[in-house]
Amino acid sequence: GLMVLDDPRAYAYAVPVGHGTIVVSTAMMATLSSAERRALLAHEQAHLDHGHHGYRVAVAAAVAFNPLLGGIRRELKLQIERWADESAALQATRLVTARSLARAALAAVTAPAATLAYANSNIRVRLAALADTPAPSRWEAVVPAAVISLAAAATLLDASRACVRILVP
Numbered sequence: 001g002l003m004v005l006d007d008p009r010a011y012a013y014a015v016p017v018g019h020g021t022i023v024v025s026t027a028m029m030a031t032l033s034s035a036e037r038r039a040l041l042a043h044e045q046a047h048l049d050h051g052h053h054g055y056r057v058a059v060a061a062a063v064a065f066n067p068l069l070g071g072i073r074r075e076l077k078l079q080i081e082r083w084a085d086e087s088a089a090l091q092a093t094r095l096v097t098a099r100s101l102a103r104a105a106l107a108a109v110t111a112p113a114a115t116l117a118y119a120n121s122n123i124r125v126r127l128a129a130l131a132d133t134p135a136p137s138r139w140e141a142v143v144p145a146a147v148i149s150l151a152a153a154a155t156l157l158d159a160s161r162a163c164v165r166i167l168v169p
Helices: 026-031 034-049 052-065 067-091 094-107 123-131 139-167
Strands: 002-005 012-015 021-025
Touching (some): 012 034, 021 026, 067 094
């Protein structure tokens, strides 16, 4: 659902509880045009649709087990926001999405760190990416490489079993 809070501070974020809720302040709604609001809502809906909160939880757990992975948290946050930006750009346009993000960032307050907030991270990088042409899909290259890797792993596993049978009477 959508929850609009009467608040003079501008913010928007997704809450992944139940079926998910998008929370937007009246100040944020007033800041953006109707097309820009659609881009903002599409961005936040992308967080819910793609389960972005799960990625953040998984990385938080990985960092808790191995603090040396701390840098991954920042990169993941950027990539999640970029993913949602690209999803929004498919429903709006890249220009409208970029304009929405820029206007929201200028009006926004700092959202709580735990939220997937619209305009609280890496704005310059995200705007530059939206200004550029989207990168082509590389799945055509990934799938054959994954198949070859799985075949190699299966062959290695089979060879290991054969060695164990020979060496262990």
